[in-house]
Amino acid sequence: MKAAVVVFPGSNCDRDCKVAVERSTGAAVEMVWHAETALPAGLDLIVLPGGFSYGDYLRCGAMAALSPVMAEVRKAAGRGVSVVGICNGFQVLCESGLLPGALLRNAALKYVCKPVELEIVRGDTRFTRAFGARRSAIMTVGNGEGAFFADADTLARIEGEGQVVFRYADNPNGSLNDIAGLINPGGNVLGLMPHPDRAFEKELGSADGALLFQSLLEPA
Amino acid sequence: MRARVHVFLKPGVLDVQGKAVENALHGLGWNGVSDVRVGKILEFDLAGTDPAAAETEIRRMCETLLANTVIEGYRIELT
Numbered sequence: 001m002k003a004a005v006v007v008f009p010g011s012n013c014d015r016d017c018k019v020a021v022e023r024s025t026g027a028a029v030e031m032v033w034h035a036e037t038a039l040p041a042g043l044d045l046i047v048l049p050g051g052f053s054y055g056d057y058l059r060c061g062a063m064a065a066l067s068p069v070m071a072e073v074r075k076a077a078g079r080g081v082s083v084v085g086i087c088n089g090f091q092v093l094c095e096s097g098l099l100p101g102a103l104l105r106n107a108a109l110k111y112v113c114k115p116v117e118l119e120i121v122r123g124d125t126r127f128t129r130a131f132g133a134r135r136s137a138i139m140t141v142g143n144g145e146g147a148f149f150a151d152a153d154t155l156a157r158i159e160g161e162g163q164v165v166f167r168y169a170d171n172p173n174g175s176l177n178d179i180a181g182l183i184n185p186g187g188n189v190l191g192l193m194p195h196p197d198r199a200f201e202k203e204l205g206s207a208d209g210a211l212l213f214q215s216l217l218e219p220a
Numbered sequence: 221m222r223a224r225v226h227v228f229l230k231p232g233v234l235d236v237q238g239k240a241v242e243n244a245l246h247g248l249g250w251n252g253v254s255d256v257r258v259g260k261i262l263e264f265d266l267a268g269t270d271p272a273a274a275e276t277e278i279r280r281m282c283e284t285l286l287a288n289t290v291i292e293g294y295r296i297e298l299t
Binding site: 058059062063066094095100101102104105106107108109149150151154174 | 232233234236237240284285286288290291
């Protein structure tokens with residue numbers, strides 16, 4: 001497997017993502033600066049990491065969504081390449097329109113940083129196959145603006161199309177319908193607020209995040 | 221031409237920041253305050269003299285970058 005992690009100015013989980021993908025899957029992982037106008041050839045996975053891209057100025061992920069590399073990520077997503085956006089990366093995917101909805105400030109106004117239990121709503125996606133029959137996972141959240149929001153029609157569509165992949169067992173931030181992670185209708189773009197990259201070895205408290213990356217190694 | 225763009229969360233989108241400010245105002249005794257909304261104002265100079273053309277241009281800026289129309293509305297003022 002060949003993967004790339006996009007690095008925006010202000011990304012701070014880019015190294016974590018590289019190490020998590022490498023150790024979970026054995027993939028070769030390249031780092032791609034946000035100003036690049038081309039992606040490495042033959043990518044199977046693009047990771048948009050957590051952090052505070054462009055200082056979270058204006059809105060979280062707003063300027064990152066318009067950076068040069070995102071035009072290439074959009075094209076790659078259109079070709080069916082797997083794209084996963086974690087935390088700030090999820091915000092970038094929503095801002096770029098690759099996923100529906102938006103992330104609002106947490107309901108309790110606090111930055112929340114803790115392990116959370118997730119319900120695996122869809123175990124049949126390319127990002128969740130390795131969870132097998134398991135219906136729950138532990139990963140760590142770390143966000144101040146992680147409350148998923150979409151208008152009523154969009155939310156009904158997301159639910160109706162089965163786009164919800166992960167839900168919080170105990171909602172930490174006020175996300176509508178307890179949504180923690182979403183997939184696009186094509187099934188190749190996943191965004192989630194919890195960090196698989198902070199839960200990929202048991203020394204980190206949970207190794208469940210590794211299964212997300214390992215799912216991509218399994219045949220469709 | 222000077223432009224001023226107001227960006228606010230849409231009605232119906234919970235503004236937790238506004239809620240916190242409202243609670244603080246109530247705590248200070250201003251109990252008549254309700255429905256506080258916290259937004260942003262962006263000001264900038266824009267080349268050109270045609271207000272209609274400027275408004276069209278700024279609307280495009282809002283739709284592209286300045287506002288996220290999933291959650292935010294905007295209002296443009298030109299002076």
